[in-house]
Every structure is written in C-alpha cells, then in structure tokens.
Amino acid sequence: MTPYATMPYHLRTERLILRPWAESDATDFCALLSERGKGTPEVEHIRTSIAELLTATATTGIALLPIERREEGDFIGYCGLIVGRSTLDEPEIAYELFQHAHGRGYATEAAGAVLDAAAATGRKRLWATVGAWNTPSLRVLEKLEFERDHVSTEDNGEVVWLTRAIP
Numbered sequence: 820m821t822p823y824a825t826m827p828y829h830l831r832t833e834r835l836i837l838r839p840w841a842e843s844d845a846t847d848f849c850a851l852l853s854e855r856g857k858g859t860p861e862v863e864h865i866r867t868s869i870a871e872l873l874t875a876t877a878t879t880g881i882a883l884l885p886i887e888r889r890e891e892g893d894f895i896g897y898c899g900l901i902v903g904r905s906t907l908d909e910p911e912i913a914y915e916l917f918q919h920a921h922g923r924g925y926a927t928e929a930a931g932a933v934l935d936a937a938a939a940t941g942r943k944r945l946w947a948t949v950g951a952w953n954t955p956s957l958r959v960l961e962k963l964e965f966e967r968d969h970v971s972t973e974d975n976g977e978v979v980w981l982t983r984a985i986p
C-alpha cells in the first residue's frame with residue numbers, strides 16, 4: 820500500500836481536458852505513436868496497452884492520461900505520471916503530443932496540471948527523462964522549473980535526467 824493519495828484522474832485547464840483512457844482512444848493513440856517514425860502499431864496491440872495502463876493506474880494510484888482540447892474535443896496526446904526509469908515514490912512526468920499540436924503551449928499546460936495533481940498525492944519530487952536532442956521537451960520542463968540532474972547514455976543516445984521538488 821502506497822503512503823500517497825491517489826492522483827486525480829480528471830484534470831481541466833483553460834484549454835485542455837485530461838481524463839482516463841477509453842478503448843475508443845486506441846486509433847488516435849496508434850496515430851500518435853506512428854509519428855515516432857517506427858511504423859504504426861496494431862490497434863489490437865494498443866487496446867491491450869490501454870488496458871495495461873488502466874490496470875497500472877488502479878495498482879499505483881498514478882496515471883498517464885489522454886489530452887483533449889476542450890473546444891475541439893479532439894485527442895492531441897497524453898500526459899501524466901509513470902514509474903518509467905524512476906520509482907513510485909518519485910515518479911516521472913511523461914508527455915507526447917501530435918506534431919500538429921506542438922508549439923502552442925499544450926504540453927506545458929498539461930504538464931502543469933499533472934504537476935498540481937502530483938502535489939495533491941503528497942509526493943515531494945518528480946523526475947523527467949528526455950532525449951538530449953529533444954529541445955522543445957526540455958523547454959517545457961524548464962518552464963515548469965525542472966532542473967538538470969545528470970545525463971546518461973542509452974542505446975538511443977544521451978538522456979537528460981531532470982528533477983523538480985514539489986512544495
């Protein structure tokens with residue numbers, strides 16, 4: 820049993836809604852992942868991934884949440900907390916948006932809401948890991964006052980580890 824409160828799973832910002840996954844998100848999630856340039860995953864595989872995300876959320880009390888624009892009602896990516904390369908006590912913030920949604924402040928807005936949600940759980944620190952090449956993502960984290968901790972080298976290149984204390 821975790822000593823932390825469960826993260827809120829329904830977050831609203833001025834322009835965005837973050838909410839739990841639905842099976843109907845599978846097609847949009849496939850399209851998002853295909854933008855990574857490594858092919859398009861099978862929808863069935865993504866439905867399984869969504870089920871695994873929901874199970875992990877129920878087990879850990881933290882969540883990776885789909886992002887929708889409030890006005891348009893469209894899926895533009897995801898943002899949330901994951902164990903990732905870190906721990907349940909000090910989880911990682913993670914986000915990914917469709918390329919067409921880049922450069923509009925959506926990642927910063929969504930990640931800010933997730934930061935508030937993490938604070939509501941009673942956690943004291945978050946991590947983020949980002950490819951050293953990913954300048955836009957590093958800028959988002961800088962705006963949210965994450966600070967560089969160290970750099971590691973992985974199979975896909977250098978990874979910047981950042982951390983942020985939660986007041």
